[in-house]
Amino acid sequence: MSGEQYLDSGWIGTAFTLLVVFFILFNIYRANKGAKNLFIRRIAGLNAIDDAIGRATEMGRPVLMVPGIGALDAISVQAINIFAQVTKTAATFATPVRICCANAPVFAVAQEVIRDVYQQAGQTDKFGAETVQFVSDQQFAFAAGVSGIIHREKVAATFLLGAFFAESLIFAETSNAVGAIQVAGSTQSTQTPFFIAACDYVLIGDEFYAASAYLTRQPVLVGSLVGQDWAKMTVAGLVLVGTLMGSIERGQAATMVRVDGENGCVWEQATPAEGQTGPVKKATKDTFMHQIFNPCIPKAWTEVEREDKPVEGAAAEGEGE
Amino acid sequence: MNFWEKAQKVDRRVLYAILIFFVCGGLFFPATIPVDPDPSSKSFYSEIKKLNPEKVVLIQSDWTNSTRGESMGHFENLMRLLMSQNIKFVFYSAADPVAPQVARTVITRINKEREGQGLRVYKAGVDYLDLGYFPNAEATNTNMGNNLREAWKGRKARVDGREVDIFATPVLGNVKKIEDAGMMIVVTASASIDVAIQRLAKRVPIMGLVTGVVGPGVLPFYQSGQLKGVAIGLKGVYDVEYMMANGINVKPGGEGKAKVEWDGNNGAEVPPVTEGKTLARGQQYYGTLHVALVLLILAVVMGNVSMFMARRRQGEEA
Amino acid sequence: MNLTQWLPLAQTTENFWRKMPGSTDLYIWLGVGLLLGFGILFLLSMVPSHLRRWVVVTFTFLAGLPYVLAYLWPKPIAMDVATQLPNPGEQVGFLINAAIDPVGKLTNILQGFLLGxxxxxxxxxxxxxxxxxxxxxxxxxxxxxCFITMATVGFGDWTTRTFQDPQGLLNDPVNWGFFNRANDLLFEGIYQQMDAAMFSMIAFFILSAAFRAFRIRSVEATVMMASALILMLNLMGALTFVWGNAIDGLAAQTGNTFLLNFKLTEMANWLRSNMQIPAIRAIDFGVGLGALAMGLRLWLGLERGGVSA
Structure with missing residues (x-):
C-alpha cells in the first residue's frame, strides 16, 4: 500500500501533475503574449465540418449532434464547445440543428450555450424546443430515441463526440443507413474501434480535446494544447528512459544489494545464491527505477508527534475534584 | 450485375435473418468445449480461491439486464464461488439504480439452486448484505476510501423482519475501514471499474468481471498489477466455469496432462470447486459465440472478396 | 510497511461542514443557510450582466477548490484514532476532506433540479x-x-413499499397489490426486456459493419484485419484447442520449440500485451492530459466562448 504519501513515493504523482499544470499555464501565457510558432497539425475530421453542414444545407435536412451519455464533466463540456462552433456555422446557413442529450445537467448547459450562439448570429427565431432536446437518461432508451430521430428526420450529418459506450455503433450504423456524413470521437478507447469501422471521420483520443483549439485558434486553447504536447513528450521521454534504464540495469552485475529493514535499508555485499557461480545479476528491487518508487524509509521518520485523545469521563472526574 | 456485385449490395436484413437463425440455433446445443482460459481469467480464479473466509468481499455490481448475456453469467459464477468457500459479501451499485435489483434476482435464484442441491442457503444480513444504490460513482468510491463507515452510514439490513444497522451485522461487524475487506470485485459493463481502480486500488485488492467491450480498456490496469485479475466477456464467463470444473494445474490421478495449465503463481495447483453447479450459463452460450464469430469472419471475408471481384470487373471493363 | 492507514474518523464528529442531527446548532445553521441562500439569490439577480461571468468563475473556482486541495494536501501517517488527536496539519487535511462531502451533495441536489x-x-x-x-x-x-403511466405506477409501488410495509411483506410477490404488480409488469416485464433487446441489436449492427466497412483497402487496414482475425479466432475455444494440439504435436515431432509461439492463444496474448495494451495506455495518457487541461481552464475561468461565453 505504498505511494500515497509525500514521504513515500506520493510526491512523484503530485510533482508530475504540478509540472503538467505549469506546462499548460506557461504556454497559455506565451500564447496570450502573442507567440507565433504554436502549430496545430491538420485534423481531417474537423475539416469535414464545413462539408457536412454544406451538404445538410443543400439537402434541407438537419445536422444531429450527440455529446455522449456521460455526466456533466470535462468531456461533455468539450463536446458542447465543439457543437457551439458547428452550430455557429450551421446558423449562418440557417441549417436546422438537433442536439440530443442523455444527461439533464448536460442538456441545461447545452441549451444555454446553443441559445447564445443563435443570439450572437442574430437567428434567435431558429432556436426552437427541438434544437436541444433531453431524450432519456437511460442508455438504451436514449439510443432508441436518437435512432428514431435519425430515421424520421433523415439527418444529413451526425457529430458523435463525447463519452460513448455500447450505443456508439447503434448511432453510427443508423446514421449510415440514412446516408449521413459521420464525424465521431469518443474518449472511451474501447469505443473508438467501432467508430473507425463505421464512421467517415474519427477523432482519436486527445484529438477530441484539440478540436476546439483547432476550430477557434483562441490563444488560450492553442497554448493549452501546446502545454499538453510538452507533457506528452515528457511522458514519452520518461517511458523511454525508464525502459532503457531498467533493461540496462537488469543486465548488469550487482556488487551491493539493498536489504530493507525496520530502520531503513542497508546495503550488503552481493553474494551468489547457493549452487550458483559467477557475478550476481541485479534483481528488479536493485534497479534505480524501482528504488525511486520504493524509497527507504526508516521507521523513525514515520513517527509523528500527536496529542493523546482525552479519555471520556476523565475530565468529569477531574472537575469533581 | 454479377453475384459479387449483388453480394456487395446485399440487403442488411438478409444478414440479420442469417444471424438470428444461427445464433438462436446454437443456444439449443450446449456443449463442454475445451478451452485455454485467458491469463487474466486464471489470475481471477486463482485469487478467488486464495481468499480468506474471515474477510468480507465487497462487490460493486454495476450491470443491468441489458448486458445480462455476459454480466449475469459473471455474477452467477461469482456467487457460486463465494458461497462454495463460505465467504461473506456485500453488494451495492455505484452506476445504475436498477443494478441492485438484477443482482438480488440472481442471488435468490442461486440460493434456490443450492437449496435443491442440499447446500447451505445464504441469508441476507447474516451471510451477505444488500446496500442498494449509491449515486455518483466518483464520490462514492472516494468516500469509501476515506472512511467506509461514514460512506455507508445509515444503511440498514433487514434481519428476521427487523431493521439493523449494517455495521451491527456479522458481515460488516469487524470492518472499520476498506483495508479490512479481503477483496473488492467490480461486475460491470461500463467504465465504473476505472473509477474504482483510480480511487481504491491502493487500499484494497480489486478484481473485475467485465463485458467484452469494456475488457480491452481495463487490461492496462491488469498488466500494471492494479487489477489482480479480470474475466472478460462471454469467454471470461466460460473460462471461470471451466476452471471451477477442472481447477488449474490439477493432473488427473497425479498423472497425465492438466486440463488447465498455468505457469503463473509459480505453477501452483488451484483446486476446482467441489460443491454445486460449475458449468452453467457460460457453457450454454459459448457454442453460440463460436457460431456468431464464424458468421462475423464470413461476413468480413465475403465483403472483401466481393469488393475485389467488383474492382477486377471494373478494371476489365475499363 | 503500511504507511497509509489514514482514517479521517473526524468526519463522523461535528465540524464546520457538518452539524449533528437534532442539535440546536444544526437548526441555527439551517436558518442562517436559508437566509444566506435568499440573500445570495437576491444579490445575483442584481448583478450587472458584465459581472456575471465573474460570478460564475468565482463559484466554479470555490466548488473545485476542496478537490484540488484534498489532492495536494499530504496524507497523514498511520494514526491510532482511538487514542490520538490529529496534529494541526492533519486537522486541515480532515477539514478539506470534510468539505468535499457538502460540495458533492450540492451537485447531486442541483442535478435533481436539472432533471426536472x-x-x-x-x-x-x-x-x-x-x-x-x-x-x-x-x-x-x-x-x-407511457411517461405518465410509468411515473404513476412507480410512485404507487414506492409509497406502498416505503410507508405501508414495515414488515417487508411485499418482498414476497404473494402479498403484492395493484401497483406492485403493475410496476413489476411494466418495469421488469417490459422495460427491462426492451433494454436487453436494444443492447442485443448491436450484434446485427456489428455484423453489417463487418460486412460493409471492414475492407482491406490499405496496408494499415490489412494489419488491423489480421490482428482482429487472430483475436476473434482466439475467442473460439474449440479452434484454439485443435490448433494448440496440432502445434504441440508438430513441435514435438520436429523438436522446434519456436513453433509453440504460433499457438493462437500465444499470438493473441502477444498482440494484447505488446500492441493493444500499450496503444490503449498511450491514448489514455493523451485523454487524461486533455481532461486535466480542460478541467484547469474551466476551474480557473480561462475558457472564453462556448460554455464560458
Missing part, C-alpha cells in the same frame, strides 16, 4: 408535436402516455 428541466423539455417537444399534429405525432402520444 430535462423532463420539461421532453414533454414540451412532444406535446408541441401532438398539438401541431406534426408527422409521426402518434409516437409522441405513446411517449407521453
Amino acid at each position: 428541466v430535462g423532463i420539461f423539455s421532453l414533454l414540451r417537444v412532444h406535446s408541441m408535436k401532438i398539438k401541431r399534429k406534426a408527422e409521426n405525432y402518434g409516437f409522441s402520444m405513446v411517449l407521453i402516455v
Whole structure:
C-alpha cells in the first residue's frame, strides 16, 4: 500500500501533475503574449465540418449532434464547445440543428450555450424546443430515441463526440443507413474501434480535446494544447528512459544489494545464491527505477508527534475534584 | 450485375435473418468445449480461491439486464464461488439504480439452486448484505476510501423482519475501514471499474468481471498489477466455469496432462470447486459465440472478396 | 510497511461542514443557510450582466477548490484514532476532506433540479408535436402516455413499499397489490426486456459493419484485419484447442520449440500485451492530459466562448 504519501513515493504523482499544470499555464501565457510558432497539425475530421453542414444545407435536412451519455464533466463540456462552433456555422446557413442529450445537467448547459450562439448570429427565431432536446437518461432508451430521430428526420450529418459506450455503433450504423456524413470521437478507447469501422471521420483520443483549439485558434486553447504536447513528450521521454534504464540495469552485475529493514535499508555485499557461480545479476528491487518508487524509509521518520485523545469521563472526574 | 456485385449490395436484413437463425440455433446445443482460459481469467480464479473466509468481499455490481448475456453469467459464477468457500459479501451499485435489483434476482435464484442441491442457503444480513444504490460513482468510491463507515452510514439490513444497522451485522461487524475487506470485485459493463481502480486500488485488492467491450480498456490496469485479475466477456464467463470444473494445474490421478495449465503463481495447483453447479450459463452460450464469430469472419471475408471481384470487373471493363 | 492507514474518523464528529442531527446548532445553521441562500439569490439577480461571468468563475473556482486541495494536501501517517488527536496539519487535511462531502451533495441536489428541466423539455417537444399534429405525432402520444403511466405506477409501488410495509411483506410477490404488480409488469416485464433487446441489436449492427466497412483497402487496414482475425479466432475455444494440439504435436515431432509461439492463444496474448495494451495506455495518457487541461481552464475561468461565453 505504498505511494500515497509525500514521504513515500506520493510526491512523484503530485510533482508530475504540478509540472503538467505549469506546462499548460506557461504556454497559455506565451500564447496570450502573442507567440507565433504554436502549430496545430491538420485534423481531417474537423475539416469535414464545413462539408457536412454544406451538404445538410443543400439537402434541407438537419445536422444531429450527440455529446455522449456521460455526466456533466470535462468531456461533455468539450463536446458542447465543439457543437457551439458547428452550430455557429450551421446558423449562418440557417441549417436546422438537433442536439440530443442523455444527461439533464448536460442538456441545461447545452441549451444555454446553443441559445447564445443563435443570439450572437442574430437567428434567435431558429432556436426552437427541438434544437436541444433531453431524450432519456437511460442508455438504451436514449439510443432508441436518437435512432428514431435519425430515421424520421433523415439527418444529413451526425457529430458523435463525447463519452460513448455500447450505443456508439447503434448511432453510427443508423446514421449510415440514412446516408449521413459521420464525424465521431469518443474518449472511451474501447469505443473508438467501432467508430473507425463505421464512421467517415474519427477523432482519436486527445484529438477530441484539440478540436476546439483547432476550430477557434483562441490563444488560450492553442497554448493549452501546446502545454499538453510538452507533457506528452515528457511522458514519452520518461517511458523511454525508464525502459532503457531498467533493461540496462537488469543486465548488469550487482556488487551491493539493498536489504530493507525496520530502520531503513542497508546495503550488503552481493553474494551468489547457493549452487550458483559467477557475478550476481541485479534483481528488479536493485534497479534505480524501482528504488525511486520504493524509497527507504526508516521507521523513525514515520513517527509523528500527536496529542493523546482525552479519555471520556476523565475530565468529569477531574472537575469533581 | 454479377453475384459479387449483388453480394456487395446485399440487403442488411438478409444478414440479420442469417444471424438470428444461427445464433438462436446454437443456444439449443450446449456443449463442454475445451478451452485455454485467458491469463487474466486464471489470475481471477486463482485469487478467488486464495481468499480468506474471515474477510468480507465487497462487490460493486454495476450491470443491468441489458448486458445480462455476459454480466449475469459473471455474477452467477461469482456467487457460486463465494458461497462454495463460505465467504461473506456485500453488494451495492455505484452506476445504475436498477443494478441492485438484477443482482438480488440472481442471488435468490442461486440460493434456490443450492437449496435443491442440499447446500447451505445464504441469508441476507447474516451471510451477505444488500446496500442498494449509491449515486455518483466518483464520490462514492472516494468516500469509501476515506472512511467506509461514514460512506455507508445509515444503511440498514433487514434481519428476521427487523431493521439493523449494517455495521451491527456479522458481515460488516469487524470492518472499520476498506483495508479490512479481503477483496473488492467490480461486475460491470461500463467504465465504473476505472473509477474504482483510480480511487481504491491502493487500499484494497480489486478484481473485475467485465463485458467484452469494456475488457480491452481495463487490461492496462491488469498488466500494471492494479487489477489482480479480470474475466472478460462471454469467454471470461466460460473460462471461470471451466476452471471451477477442472481447477488449474490439477493432473488427473497425479498423472497425465492438466486440463488447465498455468505457469503463473509459480505453477501452483488451484483446486476446482467441489460443491454445486460449475458449468452453467457460460457453457450454454459459448457454442453460440463460436457460431456468431464464424458468421462475423464470413461476413468480413465475403465483403472483401466481393469488393475485389467488383474492382477486377471494373478494371476489365475499363 | 503500511504507511497509509489514514482514517479521517473526524468526519463522523461535528465540524464546520457538518452539524449533528437534532442539535440546536444544526437548526441555527439551517436558518442562517436559508437566509444566506435568499440573500445570495437576491444579490445575483442584481448583478450587472458584465459581472456575471465573474460570478460564475468565482463559484466554479470555490466548488473545485476542496478537490484540488484534498489532492495536494499530504496524507497523514498511520494514526491510532482511538487514542490520538490529529496534529494541526492533519486537522486541515480532515477539514478539506470534510468539505468535499457538502460540495458533492450540492451537485447531486442541483442535478435533481436539472432533471426536472430535462423532463420539461421532453414533454414540451412532444406535446408541441401532438398539438401541431406534426408527422409521426402518434409516437409522441405513446411517449407521453407511457411517461405518465410509468411515473404513476412507480410512485404507487414506492409509497406502498416505503410507508405501508414495515414488515417487508411485499418482498414476497404473494402479498403484492395493484401497483406492485403493475410496476413489476411494466418495469421488469417490459422495460427491462426492451433494454436487453436494444443492447442485443448491436450484434446485427456489428455484423453489417463487418460486412460493409471492414475492407482491406490499405496496408494499415490489412494489419488491423489480421490482428482482429487472430483475436476473434482466439475467442473460439474449440479452434484454439485443435490448433494448440496440432502445434504441440508438430513441435514435438520436429523438436522446434519456436513453433509453440504460433499457438493462437500465444499470438493473441502477444498482440494484447505488446500492441493493444500499450496503444490503449498511450491514448489514455493523451485523454487524461486533455481532461486535466480542460478541467484547469474551466476551474480557473480561462475558457472564453462556448460554455464560458
